[in-house]
Amino acid sequence: MARKSVKVTADGNEAAGEDRDPLLVQSVEKAFRVLRAFDGTRPNLSLSQIADEAGLDMSAAQRFTHTLTKLGYLDKDADTRRFELTVKSLDFGYHYTRASSLVERGMPYLLHLSKETEETVNLTVLDGTDIVFVSRFMSRHVLNNDVITGTRLPAYCTAPGIAILSFLPEEDAYGVLERSHLHPYTPHTTWEMDALREKLKKSAGRGYATAFEEYFHGDLSVAAPVLDANGKPYGAINIAVSRSRYTPEETEQRFSALVTAAARSISMAGGARR
Template sequence: MRRRGKGCDLGCQAMQTDQAVPMPAIEAAPALPESPADHDPMRVQSVEKAFRVLCAFDASRPSLSLTQLAVAAELDKSAVQRFTHTLTALGYLRKDPATKRFELTVKTLDIGYRFVRTNVLVERARPYLLHISNTTEETVNLTVLDGGEVVFVSRMAGRHVINADIVIGARTPAYCSAPGIAMLARLPLDESLALLERWDRRPITPNTIWRMEDLRHKLVATAARGYATAFEELHHGDLSVAAAIVDATGRPIGAINIATLRSRMTPEAAEQAYMPMVVDAARAMSHNG
């Protein structure tokens, strides 16, 4: 279900094409219940709607017609026409003169770039990620928790790239990723379980841990030992070891993980080799480190 008002990464998944691309059918989303934000007098609805237009694009919908945008953004066609005109004039959208379809432009990368260059955690983590990547020749990531997903905000790709589709701004489900579990385990157990209950969970691979009772056991074990693992839960052949970075109150603000291939080492070997590295780096990056 499309979530109204949810933020998105504007720097990723933008695709440029001069050809009309066949699009999957877009169904209108059901009416959403009102939230307190809907009655927030300080909230500028036009800004929210403009972002809903930008966030309508993704890898499966790199270009959209005006009608498709109206359905995807849950706005009437006349409003979308005004927003696309403005966003095109500002340089964030491009309209194909032949097909009349819209697509994101490279200018949308500016927002993501500004985050990367101004975020304190990203800056603090950079030397640690670089050191670990040079030492292990594996892929090292810095992620943050956003809703039910972990978002990649910094990445040092190793010699053995696991998934070339993972770029800055990419998102993966938190419940079946080592960084996600590492961060959830640093929250009070009742809070993390309540979050997991609200999120969509399903088995992505035969190894995915997704049932609540199993996740509860994993959170307790992760909290006790101080790091998390995810072995082929999200991708076949993917082994990941992660530790959470916390603020001065002990709440998670990010996670660092090392990812390697099942063809290169066993899960036990990956855990033994990389656990000390992620734990030490996360502790050094934490405000209480």
């Protein structure tokens, strides 16, 4: 996914002229920039690569990597002098899942759906223009091994993303679409703005969303939003199945009522009322 470029001065600070938050602790923000430089395509990085990815000069990058290494979040190979994340970085995800009321309330319903359908069941939330998987029960008919808890996918071409967007106020939903990098991942991707707006209206009307091979080939998904007490979506539950085992029509007919009921139950468990 595209990274936001950061203009910096020689001392590693953001360039003047940009909007500044007087309460923002810039050193903390820069430390997280360093941590976010690592991902599946860049599991280990040199100091110069970190500086480039984080928008820091070499001196600042050296200070931040040294500090994060001392704190146990980075490890430096003595021979290659390259850095990588340590297992301690998982603490953030662990504490989120333990503290999340959505995950806590959703777990029994996810487990029930998983046992009843024997298909992959996910709980996701919207973050920016992406959905993030916060809980996942895998099917024995394994789909997409590379999707794990914490994985991000574009909201506009996933069933959970469309389900969430369809229950947001139009201005908010369209704002997410406008900020997204809209393009077709597969020949089946709905990605043009007019078509996406129509899809949101359709999904809002029936209470669930579908995505058939829009991001992954062979992946069919049905999702419904989880709503808060004001009827605002703050998550979605979905069932994903393989195109080799179901047609899109069979998927929608068999699973739409199940995910809608589960999402409604989670919403009600949180005191939500439509």
